[in-house]
Amino acid sequence: xxxxRKRRRDARDSHPPRSESAAELRERGKVEFDRGDYAGxxxxxxxxxxxxxxxxxxxxxxxxxxxxACFRRGVSASPPNLDDLKRALMFSPAEPRLKYHLARAxxxxxxxxxAEALYRELLAGQPPCARAAWPLxxxxxxxxxxxxxxxxxxxxxxxxxxxxxxxxxxxxxxxxAAWQQAPRRGPDxxxxxxxxxxxxxxxxALALQAALDDxxxxxxxxxxxxxxxxxxxxxxxxxxxxxEHWLAASAAGLHTDRLRDNLAAGYLSLALRELRPDGLPRxxxxxxxxxxxxxxxxxxxxxxxxxxxxxxxxxxxxxxxxLAGRWPAALDCWQQAEQTGEAPRxxxxxxxxxxxxxxxxxxxxxxxxxxxxxxxRKAGAPDVLGEAQVARLWQHVADNYRxxxxxxxxxxxxxxxxxxxxxxxxxxxxxxxxxxxxxxxxAAVGVVEPVVADHPKHAEALAWQAQAxxxxxxxxxxxxxxxxxxxxxxxxxxxxxxxxHLYEIEGxxxxxxxAFSRALGLYEKALLxxxxxxxxxxxxxxxxxxxxxxxxxxxxxxxxxxxxxRNLDVRFLVIRAWLELDRWPDARALxxxxxxxxxxxxxxxxIDLAExxxxxxxxxxAMHVLELARPRYPDEPRLLVATAIVLGxxxxxxxxxxxxxxxxxxxxxxxxxxxxxxxxxxxxxxQPRLAARHWQTAEQLARRANDMQMLFYIRASKDFxxxxxxxPPAKVxxxxxxxxxxxxxxxxxxxxxxxxxxC
Amino acid sequence: MTASSSQPQLTPHRRQPQLLPxxxxxxxxxxxxxxxxxPDVRQAYFELVRQYPPEKEPETFKIIRAAYEKLRTAAAxxxxxxFLLQAPPDARALxxxxxxxxxxRAEDALIALRGWGDLAREDFxxxxxxxxx
Numbered sequence: 001x002x003x004x005r006k007r008r009r010d011a012r013d014s015h016p017p018r019s020e021s022a023a024e025l026r027e028r029g030k031v032e033f034d035r036g037d038y039a040g041x042x043x044x045x046x047x048x049x050x051x052x053x054x055x056x057x058x059x060x061x062x063x064x065x066x067x068x069a070c071f072r073r074g075v076s077a078s079p080p081n082l083d084d085l086k087r088a089l090m091f092s093p094a095e096p097r098l099k100y101h102l103a104r105a106x107x108x109x110x111x112x113x114x115a116e117a118l119y120r121e122l123l124a125g126q127p128p129c130a131r132a133a134w135p136l137x138x139x140x141x142x143x144x145x146x147x148x149x150x151x152x153x154x155x156x157x158x159x160x161x162x163x164x165x166x167x168x169x170x171x172x173x174x175x176x177a178a179w180q181q182a183p184r185r186g187p188d189x190x191x192x193x194x195x196x197x198x199x200x201x202x203x204x205a206l207a208l209q210a211a212l213d214d215x216x217x218x219x220x221x222x223x224x225x226x227x228x229x230x231x232x233x234x235x236x237x238x239x240x241x242x243x244e245h246w247l248a249a250s251a252a253g254l255h256t257d258r259l260r261d262n263l264a265a266g267y268l269s270l271a272l273r274e275l276r277p278d279g280l281p282r283x284x285x286x287x288x289x290x291x292x293x294x295x296x297x298x299x300x301x302x303x304x305x306x307x308x309x310x311x312x313x314x315x316x317x318x319x320x321x322x323l324a325g326r327w328p329a330a331l332d333c334w335q336q337a338e339q340t341g342e343a344p345r346x347x348x349x350x351x352x353x354x355x356x357x358x359x360x361x362x363x364x365x366x367x368x369x370x371x372x373x374x375x376x377r378k379a380g381a382p383d384v385l386g387e388a389q390v391a392r393l394w395q396h397v398a399d400n401y402r403x404x405x406x407x408x409x410x411x412x413x414x415x416x417x418x419x420x421x422x423x424x425x426x427x428x429x430x431x432x433x434x435x436x437x438x439x440x441x442x443a444a445v446g447v448v449e450p451v452v453a454d455h456p457k458h459a460e461a462l463a464w465q466a467q468a469x470x471x472x473x474x475x476x477x478x479x480x481x482x483x484x485x486x487x488x489x490x491x492x493x494x495x496x497x498x499x500x501h502l503y504e505i506e507g508x509x510x511x512x513x514x515a516f517s518r519a520l521g522l523y524e525k526a527l528l529x530x531x532x533x534x535x536x537x538x539x540x541x542x543x544x545x546x547x548x549x550x551x552x553x554x555x556x557x558x559x560x561x562x563x564x565x566r567n568l569d570v571r572f573l574v575i576r577a578w579l580e581l582d583r584w585p586d587a588r589a590l591x592x593x594x595x596x597x598x599x600x601x602x603x604x605x606x607i608d609l610a611e612x613x614x615x616x617x618x619x620x621x622a623m624h625v626l627e628l629a630r631p632r633y634p635d636e637p638r639l640l641v642a643t644a645i646v647l648g649x650x651x652x653x654x655x656x657x658x659x660x661x662x663x664x665x666x667x668x669x670x671x672x673x674x675x676x677x678x679x680x681x682x683x684x685x686x687q688p689r690l691a692a693r694h695w696q697t698a699e700q701l702a703r704r705a706n707d708m709q710m711l712f713y714i715r716a717s718k719d720f721x722x723x724x725x726x727x728p729p730a731k732v733x734x735x736x737x738x739x740x741x742x743x744x745x746x747x748x749x750x751x752x753x754x755x756x757x758x759c
Numbered sequence: 760m761t762a763s764s765s766q767p768q769l770t771p772h773r774r775q776p777q778l779l780p781x782x783x784x785x786x787x788x789x790x791x792x793x794x795x796x797x798p799d800v801r802q803a804y805f806e807l808v809r810q811y812p813p814e815k816e817p818e819t820f821k822i823i824r825a826a827y828e829k830l831r832t833a834a835a836x837x838x839x840x841x842f843l844l845q846a847p848p849d850a851r852a853l854x855x856x857x858x859x860x861x862x863x864r865a866e867d868a869l870i871a872l873r874g875w876g877d878l879a880r881e882d883f884x885x886x887x888x889x890x891x892x
Contacts, residue, residue, distance in 0.1 A: 026892050033890060058892075065890040075883045097886060104877055134876045142869055163872060170868045190871060198863040218874030224867050231861040253879070254870070258860050265857035276850050305854040315847040322844055346845035353844055389837055396842070 022051035026062065033065070038073035042066060067091035071098055080105035096122055096129045104135060112139045123152065130155065137164055144171065166191040175199050185210050187217045190225055197228045205232045223254030230262070242266060264303045267296030271309045283320060286313050311342035318350065327357035345374050345383075356400065365400035365409070368393060391421035395430060402430075407438035425451060425458060432464045441471035459488040463495055475502055486529075500530035507539060516543040534560035534570035538577055545581050553581075561590075568594065568601050576612055584621055595628050603629060603636045610642050619649040637663040641673050648676075653684035671710050674698035675717065679732070682721045691721070776807060784843060785826035793840075800830045 020028070029044030045066050052058040067088045074084025085102040092098055103118035119136035122129035133155035140146040141164055147153070153161070169177050170191070175198035182192035190211040196204025208225045211217050217225065230245030246263045274289040275281050281289070290313050296306045318333030331354035337347055348371045355364035372393050376384050385393070394417030401410035414431040421427060428451045435444035448465045455461050466481030479502050485495040507522035523540045527533060541556030557574045564570070571594050578587035591609070594601050606629035613622035626643045633639050644659035657680050663673040675698040682691035695718050702710035720732055776790035786793055789803040804827040813820040829839040873879045 030890070030892060061892050065892060068888055068890050072887055075886075078881060101883070107878065131877070135878055138869070138872055138876070138878065141872075160875075163875065167868045167872050171865045173865075175863075191868070194863065194868055194871070198865070218879065220879040221871040221874035224871040224874075227867070228863070231859075234859060235861055256867075256870070258864070262859050262861075265859050268854070268857045272853060272856060275853055280849075305857050308852075308854045312848060312853055319844070319847040344848070346848070349843075349845045353842070385841075386837070388834075389841055392838060393841060 020047075022048045022055075022058070025051070026058075029065070029069075033069055038069045038076075041069045042073070045069065063091050067095070067098065071101065074105070075101050079108050082106065082109060096125060100129055100132055103132065107135055107139055112143055115139050116143075123155070134160060141168060141171070163188065163191070166195075170194055170198060173198075182207075185214070187211055187214050187221070189214070190217060190221055193225060193228060197231065205229055208232075219252050220254065223249040223252030226252060227254055227256075227259055234262075234266070239266065239269065243270075260299055264296045264300035264306060267292050267299075268303070268305045268309055271296075271306075271313075275309065275312060281316060283317075286316055289313050290317075307340040308342060311337045311340040311347075314340070315347060315350075318354075322350065322354065327354050330354050331358055343370075345371060348374065361400040361404035362406060365397050365404065365406075365413075368397045368400065372397070387420050391417045391424060391427065394420060395424075395427055398430065398434070402434050402437065407434050410434040411438060425455060425461060429460055429464050432468060436464075436468060436471055441468050444468040445472060457488055459485050459492055459495075462488070463492065466495070466498065470498065470502075475506070478502060496529040500526040500528075500533060500536070503529070504533070504536050504539070507536070511539060511543055511546070514546065516546045519543050532563050534563045534567060535573060537563075538570065538573040541574075542577055542580075545577070550581070553577075554586075566597060568605055572605060572609065575609060579609075579612060579616060579618075579621065584618075587621075588624065591625065591628065595632075600632050603633045603639050606633075607638055607642045610646065614646065614649065619646050622646045623650075635666055637667040637670050637673060640666070641670070641676060644676060644680075648680060648684070653680055656680055657685070669701055671698045671701035671705070671707065671714075674701065675710070675714050678714075679717055679721070683732070688722075692718075776803075782822070782826075785829040785839060786843075788822060788826035789830070791830075793843075793846075795830075797833060797836070800827070800836070 025044045025048035029041040029048060032038075032040035032044060045062050049059065049062045049066070052062060070084045070088035070091065074081040074088060077084070080101070082102070082105050085098065085105050089095070089098045089102050099118055099122055103115045103122065106112075106118065107115035116136060116139050119132040119139065122132040123136065133152050136152050137146060137150075137156055137160070140150060140152070146164060146168060148161075156164070166182055166188070169175065169181075175195040179192060179195035179199055179201070182195060183189055184192055184207060188211070189207045193204045193206075193208030193211060196207055208229045212222060212225050212229075226245045226249035230242045230249065232242075233239075233245060234242035243263070243266045246259060246266065249259055250263065270292040271289040274285040274292070289309065293306050293310045293313065296303060297310065300306065314333045314337035318330040318337065321327070321333060322330035331351070334347060334351045334354055337343075338351060348367050352364045352367035352371060355361070355367060372390065375390070376382070378384065394413055398410045398413035398417060401407070401413055411431065411434045414427060414434055417427050418424065418431065428447060432444045432448045432451075435441070435447065445465070445468045448461060448468050451461045452458070452465050462481050462485045466478045466485060469475075469478040469481055479499060482495045482499040482502070485492050486499065489495070503522045503526035507519045507526060510516075510519035510522060520540055520543045523536050523543070526536045527540075530536070537556050537560035541553040541560070544550070544552035544556060557577065560570050561567075561574060571590060575587045575590045575594075578584075578590065594605070606625050610622040610625045613619070613625060623643075623646050626639065626646060629636075629639055630643070640659045640663040644656035644663070647653075647656040647659065657677065660673050660677045660680065663670055664677065667673070674694040678691040678694035678698060680691075681687040681694065695714055698714050699711065701707075702714060717732065777787045782788050786795065789795075789800065789807065791799060791803050795803070804823065807823045808820065811819040811823060813824075828835070830836045
């Protein structure tokens with residue numbers, strides 16, 4: 001949206017509205033011209049000119065203004081803009097200034113024929129444009145056509161003629177003559193120095209230095225002097241001095257390819273001196289080399305030598321960091337090395353390892369893939385990989401995809417690995433695992449069943465088959481598989497755990513339909529495989545209670561608690577069981593025992609128990625639970641909400657609202673508190689506007705947290721009360737909770753619909 | 760936990776063992792070059808075990824043993840080699856000394872000559888004229 005707005009604004013700025021009058025456009029152009037926006041001024045005046053067709057005076061003024069704007073824009077560009085200068089001359093053809101600058105621009109662009117013609121036109125004009133003589137002479141010299149017989153020669157000063165002759169000598173390979181004739185002092189000592197450079201005379205430096213010391217040498221000429229002084233110093237192996245001169249040449253505006261290349265090579269040479277010690281380069285040497293390389297790359301970003309040296313430094317710095325266990329730093333170095341374009345296989349391996357260490361598994365997988373692509377393939381090559389190693393690397397690639405959560409890619413890569421090692425059982429089982437993780441149990445069964453058929457005594461294969469069967473909902477087949485796993489490996493931890501779990505689920509199903517004896521048998525089997533499972537012991541106790549054998553039930557509960565008295569999950573289940581059996585003293589004793597534990601149970605422990613008491617319609621038990629928790633957690637907002645609910649149940653709406661307000665103050669983002677405030681305000685205090693405000697806040701918070709259950713409660717509460725129904729909020733909510741549970745249960749049953757075929 | 764001063768005499772293809780806990784490179788631990796043969800591996804292992812017997816230096820022995828396990832068989836060694844940190848390139852991988860162009864070019868005289876006059880000038884604002892509309 002912002003970008004669209006910006007585009008619209010740009011478009012508006014770049015195209016003045018067509019409705020503007022010629023006068024407005026003229027003024028607008030003037031403002032733009034005065035602030036240096038020559039492009040804007042040209043645009044505005046062009047439009048104004050179109051509208052001023054019938055007004056010759058205005059047209060002439062606009063044309064002159066356009067010529068000036070084009071001239072200014074053209075001459076300010078570096079190199080000068082030929083098109084602008086041509087347009088300027090087109091607008092004002094009689095103006096020598098504009099012709100001169102077009103000639104100069106053509107000269108600088110190397111179009112010497114055209115420049116020469118314009119220079120000559122200027123000199124032939126009335127009055128003659130004298131300033132064209134000097135550049136014309138230079139253009140002729142550059143084309144080796146300058147002669148004292150030329151008409152331009154007499155127009156030059158003696159000094160200019162002398163300079164041209166010296167340069168002519170250098171161009172004509174008459175350096176010796178130039179060397180002998182040129183002065184040793186003053187700015188023209190430059191030509192002596194250049195002749196010395198051509199003749200490779202050691203005194204050249206003296207002459208160049210004298211030219212520079214004079215102080216009147218033009219900037220660009222000084223740049224050339226510094227460049228050759230740098231060359232002389234480099235030849236003498238005084239590399240720092242050479243670099244200084246080259247940098248000075250660059251600062252003086254000399255931008256030749258040779259200067260750039262020599263500077264880059266100079267930086268590389270400085271770096272190489274640091275990087276070629278007897279042994280491995282030390283960290284300080286690497287650092288100095290890196291400092292030398294950096295400015296070189298600014299000058300010549302694609303210099304292959306500098307890039308190689310940078311990659312070398314970074315690979316070493318990365319290696320040192322990795323050996324010290326600083327993997328993020330190592331990764332950073334190797335990533336930069338890779339960006340230089342240098343990616344030997346060793347670097348790819350290190351990058352892959354670093355990505356793994358920093359848990360960037362998708363990137364690691366890609367680098368291992370690159371390692372595989374770049375593996376030597378010619379038989380007999382020193383690092384050639386065998387088929388098993390290739391398969392192993394593909395497996396590793398797939399493992400990384402799996403860790404990255406990209407199961408589809410993992411599956412495909414495991415299949416590639418299997419092409420290299422088709423009988424590799426580990427790989428096949430990896431594939432099964434990935435298929436299961438990708439939610440494709442049927443495909444997993446399709447892979448694992450042939451493996452089990454070929455290797456009936458392979459416990460892991462059987463375990464994966466069991467898991468695949470479980471995922472398909474084939475509980476009976478899964479149990480059979482797990483039992484076979486245990487026959488092969490009686491201590492197989494996953495098999496014991498899963499088998500116990502399957503027996504427990506079936507036991508629960510039997511218990512819920514009142515088949516307590518059968519459930520007890522199944523729980524015993526579960527305990528056989530997972531003897532320290534307190535949850536199953538509590539379930540067994542509930543079976544005995546169902547059979548009216550409270551003594552045996554108590555024994556089971558005590559057995560469960562004895563496993564670990566600090567296990568709050570088991571303790572919670574036992575307390576809940578006693579509550580369900582309407583044995584409050586037993587429940588309370590365990591609750592108070594739990595309350596004395598250090599550290600104390602978390603607030604959720606009390607809140608869940610209070611809610612359970614509420615569900616049993618025993619508000620007094622709920623209040624006792626909450627009163628036990630309150631001194632421990634006086635400022636726990638969820639506990640305050642739970643207390644408010646119980647108070648509401650006991651017709652203490654005002655107190656309940658007080659608790660809820662405190663909860664909201666402590667945590668303004670607690671959707672639950674807002675929902676209940678809404679309910680109480682509506683149902684008990686008859687304040688619908690206040691209620692609506694709290695429901696709205698609750699809804700916003702629930703939507704933000706994507707809490708569908710809370711959204712359901714809020715909407716159902718609003719619906720219930722606003723339709724004119726009434727009732728204590730706690731009762732209403734209990735009904736709504738029941739409705740929500742039915743709704744969810746219905747969904748679950750629907751999901752399990754396809755599972756019945758196994759049984 | 761470093762090697763004591765009584766190091767064994769090293770054969771030319773061997774390096775100083777690095778008996779540091781957490782060293783993931785078994786070749787470094789056993790003081791071997793990356794391309795060590797199976798007999799080299801065994802020899803290095805037994806030499807180190809003699810020097811650090813498990814009953815006297817159990818922690819050091821654990822490091823040695825763990826490294827040996829990674830190279831114990833040709834298959835284990837091949838697997839280990841696949842996932843080893845690769846040493847950085849040596850100086851031979853560096854580019855050669857760069858060649859510089861130090862020769863005189865006559866064209867540079869022309870470039871210098873441009874310094875006198877307008878050709879190298881960049882600022883012509885003194886030639887700008889006012890616009891009358």
